[in-house]
Amino acid sequence: MATEQGIEARGLVREFKSVHAVRGIDLDVAPGEIYGFLGPNGAGKSTTVHMLTTLLPPTAGTARVAGYDIVEDGPKVRASIGAALQEAALDPWLTGREHLRLQSALHGLPRRDRESRANELLERVGLMRAADRKIQTYSGGMKRRLDLALALVHGPRILFLDEPTTGLDPQSRSALWEEVNRLAREEGVTVFLTTQYLEEADILANRVGIIDHGRIVAEGTPASLKAQIGRPTVEAVPTDPRQLGAVVTVLERFGAPTQGTPGSAAVFLDGKGDLADVVRALDAEGVRIETVQLHAPSLDDVFLAKTGRKLEGDEEPEPAAE
Amino acid sequence: MSVARQVGLIAWRSARRTVRQPALVIVPLTFPLLLMAVNSNGLKAATHLPGFPTHSFLSFFLPFSFIQGSLFAASTAGTDLARDIDTGFLNRLALTPLRGTALLAGQLGGAMAQMFVQAFVYLGVGLAFGVHFASGIGGIVVLILLALTIAAGFASAGIWIALRTGNGEAVQSQFPLLFFLVFISSMNLPRNLIEVHWFRVAATLNPVSYMIEGLRSLVITGWNAEALALGFGFAFALVAVALGASALALKKQMART
Numbered sequence: 001m002a003t004e005q006g007i008e009a010r011g012l013v014r015e016f017k018s019v020h021a022v023r024g025i026d027l028d029v030a031p032g033e034i035y036g037f038l039g040p041n042g043a044g045k046s047t048t049v050h051m052l053t054t055l056l057p058p059t060a061g062t063a064r065v066a067g068y069d070i071v072e073d074g075p076k077v078r079a080s081i082g083a084a085l086q087e088a089a090l091d092p093w094l095t096g097r098e099h100l101r102l103q104s105a106l107h108g109l110p111r112r113d114r115e116s117r118a119n120e121l122l123e124r125v126g127l128m129r130a131a132d133r134k135i136q137t138y139s140g141g142m143k144r145r146l147d148l149a150l151a152l153v154h155g156p157r158i159l160f161l162d163e164p165t166t167g168l169d170p171q172s173r174s175a176l177w178e179e180v181n182r183l184a185r186e187e188g189v190t191v192f193l194t195t196q197y198l199e200e201a202d203i204l205a206n207r208v209g210i211i212d213h214g215r216i217v218a219e220g221t222p223a224s225l226k227a228q229i230g231r232p233t234v235e236a237v238p239t240d241p242r243q244l245g246a247v248v249t250v251l252e253r254f255g256a257p258t259q260g261t262p263g264s265a266a267v268f269l270d271g272k273g274d275l276a277d278v279v280r281a282l283d284a285e286g287v288r289i290e291t292v293q294l295h296a297p298s299l300d301d302v303f304l305a306k307t308g309r310k311l312e313g314d315e316e317p318e319p320a321a322e
Numbered sequence: 323m324s325v326a327r328q329v330g331l332i333a334w335r336s337a338r339r340t341v342r343q344p345a346l347v348i349v350p351l352t353f354p355l356l357l358m359a360v361n362s363n364g365l366k367a368a369t370h371l372p373g374f375p376t377h378s379f380l381s382f383f384l385p386f387s388f389i390q391g392s393l394f395a396a397s398t399a400g401t402d403l404a405r406d407i408d409t410g411f412l413n414r415l416a417l418t419p420l421r422g423t424a425l426l427a428g429q430l431g432g433a434m435a436q437m438f439v440q441a442f443v444y445l446g447v448g449l450a451f452g453v454h455f456a457s458g459i460g461g462i463v464v465l466i467l468l469a470l471t472i473a474a475g476f477a478s479a480g481i482w483i484a485l486r487t488g489n490g491e492a493v494q495s496q497f498p499l500l501f502f503l504v505f506i507s508s509m510n511l512p513r514n515l516i517e518v519h520w521f522r523v524a525a526t527l528n529p530v531s532y533m534i535e536g537l538r539s540l541v542i543t544g545w546n547a548e549a550l551a552l553g554f555g556f557a558f559a560l561v562a563v564a565l566g567a568s569a570l571a572l573k574k575q576m577a578r579t
Contacts, residue, residue: 072579103414
C-alpha cells in the first residue's frame with residue numbers, strides 16, 4: 001500500500017553469522033505518517049533502519065522506500081531519504097555550519113543555495129547562534145538538533161530517526177518532538193522513528209510497530225494497541241480500612257475484580273460506567289475514599305501482553321548495526 | 323557532482339580538522355627536526371668512515387625527516403578515518419552520493435596536504451643549516467614529489483588498517499610497527515657501511531631503505547636514475563598494494579547497496 005513517498009517491506013531478514021537480528025519484517029508506512037518502531041535495545045530496530053536506509057543489505061526479503069527497491073536502487077533511495085542514526089555522528093573539529101556546508105555540497109546542492117539552506121535549517125533547529133562553534137562545545141541536545149538539520153539538508157521526503165532522543169533532557173526531547181511533528185504535519189514528510197521510550201511512541205507516532213527479537217509482535221495506532229490488550233482499571237482505597245468490603249461490593253457493579261495494591265479494591269471497567277460513575281456510587285453508599293485512580297493501559301502493557309516482558313529496562317545488545 | 327569535487331571536499335575536511343588539532347601539527351613538525359638536530363651532531367663522526375658519501379651528516383639525515391613526516395601524516399589519516407567509522411560519521415557520508423574512490427582519494431589528499439606543508443618546513447630548516455642539494459632546484463621539486471608519493475603509500479596503509487579495524491586506538495597501535503620497519507633501514511648509515519650482517523640484510527630487504535636512498539640521492543649524489551627508480555618504484559608499489567587493499571576493505575565497511 002505504500003506509495004512513492006512511503007515505506008514497504010516484505011519478509012525482511014538480516015542475519016549476522018549465527019545471529020538472527022531481524023526475522024522477517026513486514027511494514028507499510030504511508031506518506032506523511034509518523035511510524036514509531038518501538039522495542040528494547042537489541043530487538044532489531046537499528047538493523048531494520050540500516051537495511052531500509054541501504055546501509056546494510058538484507059539477507060532475505062524485499063523493501064521499497066520512496067518507491068525504490070533498497071537493493072536495486074540504493075542511490076535513488078538515498079537521494080530520497082534523510083537519516084539521523086543512533087548517536088549523533090558529528091566531527092568534533094568542525095563547526096555546525098561547516099557540517100551543513102559539507103553535507104549540502106556532497107548532496108550536490110548548487111553553491112548559491114548552500115548558505116541559505118544552512119541558515120534556514122540552523123534557524124529552524126535553534127542553532128543559529130552556535131553555528132560557528134566547533135561541535136566539541138555542543139551539548140547532547142544541540143548535537144541531536146544539528147543531526148536532524150543535516151538529515152534534512154537535501155529536502156528528503158522520508159526521514160529515518162534512530163532513537164533521536166536517547167540521552168536528551170526533557171526540554172530538548174520535547175523540542176525535537178515538536179519539530180518532527182511539524183515536519184510531518186506541515187511538510188508531509190514521512191517519519192520512521194525508532195525508540196525505546198513508550199511516551200515518545202505514544203505522543204509522536206500515528207502508528208506503532210512493536211518489535212521484539214527481530215519480529216513485529218504488534219502493530220496499530222497507540223489507542224488501538226492499548227484497546228487490544230484490555231480495559232482501564234479503577235482502583236480505590238477507603239479512608240477506613242474496615243470499609244474495604246463495601247468498596248469491593250460497589251466496584252464489582254462496574255466490572256470484574258483484578259489485583260490492586262494492598263488495602264485497595266480494583267476492577268476492570270467493562271463499559272457499565274466511567275470513573276465519575278464509580279465515585280458517585282461510592283458516595284451514595286456513604287463510603288469515604290482516600291484515593292481513587294483510573295489506570296489506562298499503556299504501550300508497556302501492550303508489550304507485556306505480547307511478549308511476557310516489560311519493555312523499559314529490558315535490553316540485550318543488537319549485533320553489528322547497533 | 324564530479325569525483326574531483328568530492329575528493330576536494332573530503333580533503334578539505336581532513337586538512338581542516340588536522341589544522342585544528344595543534345598536536346597533529348606541532349609534533350610532526352618538531353619531532354623529525356629534533357631527531358635531525360640530535361643525530362646530525364651525535365652521529366657526525368660517521369662521516370669520517372671510509373666510503374661515507376658526504377661530509378655533512380645533516381645532508382645525509384635530512385631525507386629521513388620526510389619519511390618520519392610521512393608516517394605522522396599517515397597516522398593522522400588512518401586515525402581520522404577509524405574515528406569516522408567508530409562514531410558513525412562514515413555512515414553519514416555513505417548516505418550521500420559520495421563515491422568510495424572519492425573518500426579514499428580525499429583522505430589521501432588530506433594526508434598529502436599535511437606532508438606538503440611539513441616538507442617545506444624540513445626543507446627550509448635543512449637549507450638554513452647549510453644543506454646543499456647536489457641535484458639543484460629540480461632535485462628539490464623531485465624530492466617533494468617523492469616524499470608525497472611515500473606519504474601517499476604510508477597513508478594508504480593507515481587507511482587500510484583503519485578500514486580493517488574501525489578503531490582509532492588500533493590504528494595508532496600499529497604505527498610503532500611501521501616505525502620499527504623504518505629503524506631497521508639505511509636511515510643512519512649507507513647499507514654498504516653497516517657492519518652487523520643481519521642488520522645489513524634486513525636493511526637491504528627493507529623497501530623503506532630504497533625510499534630513503536631515493537630521497538637521499540637527490541641531496542648528496544645528484545641525479546641517480548637507479549636510486550630514483552627504486553625509490554619511486556617502491557613508493558608506487560606501496561600505494562598500489564595498500565590502496566587496492568583499502569578499496570576492498572572499504573567495500574566491506576561501506577556495504578551500502
